[in-house]
Amino acid sequence: MHGLNFDVAHLLAGSLVLVSFMMLYQDRLYALLNVFALHAVVLSASVAWQAYIHDAPHLYITAAIALLFKAIVIPIALHRMIVRLGIHREIEAVGSIGPTMLAGIGLVGLSMAVMLRVTADSDLLAREDLAFALAVLLLGLLIMVTRRNAVSQVVGFMSLENGLVLAATGARGMPLVVEISVAFSVLIAFIVIGIFLFRIRERFDTVDVQALDRFRGERR
């Protein structure tokens, strides 16, 4: 039975990384949002599975929060925001896909190399989970770095936070209060960023962050 538990957890965490890779090369905003919703669904499934095998009912709540907010509320809100901003047709220059994917693969390799060595004496499941979580986190950062559109940077940030949640549930014993507060802080960050998006839009007529740089009169 242990083997099955482990395998399913491994599969779910691994697919989270895979979905992160999918986010890397989405150059349309709607597609990016859809993949992000998928990311959140996979996260929620992974957390729920952890709850099941560790017999920790409070993790179900975490999974529910992830499903509700990250897979439904936030994507829909971002969707509407994109419509209102009128940027749904924009195609973002992601940079060439090949090098970005290669960098992503390198990051996954790095996180495996670090985590599997550092946590040599903890149990197998936690090790794999932590390694995958670090990979998701780094990929989220990579998304933020390679994008120029503020909306897709928000999405990168959210996926980074998914990695944090995965790590927290894998580490077993993170209290519910902390999880709820993390969820709420992310929600608040989302709201704040949303407001800022509209402000930026009002001022500069675009949400391309390059406009901000141009406004500051910086050479690039």
Place this chain on the structure above:
Amino acid sequence: MTGAPATVSLLGMAAFFALSIFALAGGRRRLATPLVYGAALALSAMLHVNAVVALVAAAPAETLSLPMGLPWIGVHFRFDALAAFFVAVVNLGGAAASLYAIGYGRSETWPMRVLPLFPAFLASMNLVVLADDAFTFLVAWECMSLASWGLVVAHHRTPDNLRAGYVYILMASFGTFALLLAFGLLAGPFGNYAFDAMRVNHPAPLIANLALALVLIGTGSKAGLVPLHVWLPLAHPAAPSHVSALMSGVMTKVAIYAFVRVVFDLLGPPAWWWGIVVILPGAASAVIGILSALLEQDLKRVLAYSTIENVGFIFVGLGLALAFRSNGLVAMSVLALTAALFHVLNHALLKSLLFFGSGAVLTSTGIRSLEGLGGLIHRMPVTAVAVLAGCMGISALPPFNAFVSEWLTFQAILLSPALPQWGLKLIVPAAGALLALAVALAAACFVRIFGIAFLGRPRSDAGAQAQETDGFSRMAMILLAALCLGAGILPGFVIDGIGPAVQAVAGGQMPHQAQVAWLSIVPIAQSRSSYNGLLVFFFIAASALMSVALIHLLASRNTRRVPAWDCGFVDPNPALQYTAVSFAQPIRRVFATTLFMAREQIAMPPPGDAAPARLRVRLRDLIWDTFYVPIGSAVGIASERLNVLQFLTIRRYLSLVFLALIILLAVLAIWR
């Protein structure tokens, strides 16, 4: 009875902080100044008595911990004999400064800038001494630095005070940083920040050596050890005088406490060359400090430089104690440590007294430069007598206290042939020679201060209109002068009082001196050397009284009429008197030509021109030029280069963070 002293001390500190808050709330009232200083006086006196009682009763060390601070560390306090001694010194200085400030504080233009910080400063110094884990220690240490910094820049509109504060806070942060690293090394990989754990787990030799260097830097920068002393002559004089007294007399002692606590108590058995590492900067500080004092005209800065000399003296004593200890010569190590601690007490008393005197002069004349003073003995007789006592004491003249501690240090130096290592055998007597030079120069320096400021005739109008200072200030000065004399006359009791403190860290104490016949002190053996302060005092007093009596008896009372012989006639212009610069000229020519690159330049007007000839003296501070100027310019260049980083785009910043994370992870992956 057990459990009392530590609790009393902690309550006292809490009361100090409460007083600080009270001063913050009500400091604008006129009555607040005497009230706050009066309460500080009462608290300090109580803590002092508490500590002295614990010290004399040789109460066993007791620990207290409070559930505050970092959750897994807590806050630990320990009241052992060493802490008791330093608590006694700190609060004696604090009580004297508070008493003095009841009167002196009235002339303060901005009481709100001084009143709230003063009790906090006292409390944090107490806290440093009682701390028993690295976290509490460092927090208290930073509080002490910050409170004193606030007091240094209290008069921030005075030119140069802000710069003094800037240099001070920079050096203080640097010192704290060094201490932080030292404690990090001592705590080891498992993070045992409690001193109890450090005391048991002795670090590996390499770690211990590094920790010694860091602690020497950290505490030396606070105590004013050359070459980390540059802030001291700027910051100590900038504060109000009672705070200068606290900073010079007491805060440097807290730094010395930190050194003793870490090196003697926590660091484990010393290597033989540790002594050299401590003795060399100590001896250098002694000589360079007092030479700088001699070349300085500003009264308070002279006193600050003299602090550097005395701190050097104390560090030489500590270094000797380390050298003896590393060779298992416990009795000699105890002698050197006793001498150092005795000097700690003496310097705290003397430097407080002298700063009080300079404060009294400053309030009544408004002048800090020696060149504007003169003849104050007529206008301020009590201050003059008290300062004279302080000058005699700090010049180590016999019936006073500093003579005893310096004599004990020299006794320890004379024992250096017992050391087996040739390095020590050669260096210790050389350091002794430097100390002897420093002592002689100190005498010249304080003759100069007293002679120029208090004798002769006033060199300025403000100096001529000086008034005697108020009653509280006089009381504080007389009290300190009496304590200096008392400790010099009856040194045996002081040595016995220090005994438990020495016992706590050196594993032994000097033989009891109170039982020696005729109140003499015998540091090693009767056949070798002994000193009797009481006898010396009686001899000096009796011979002086007898000469006075003889003069009165034998001298003729007839008025004598003599022709006005011009060489004995006082010239009407007081500017023709001996000046402070001219007094120091021979010493400057001998010692400062190389050490300070002193150059004299005479500009003679051409024949027929009525303009005055000018003698210009240029001094260069080589330490500042060689150590601090390059560091400063390097930091300037680096910050100019890094300035570009302030104007990157958001994505660049994100990429930088990302890259840093990746690099750190890669390092971790490769290194593990």
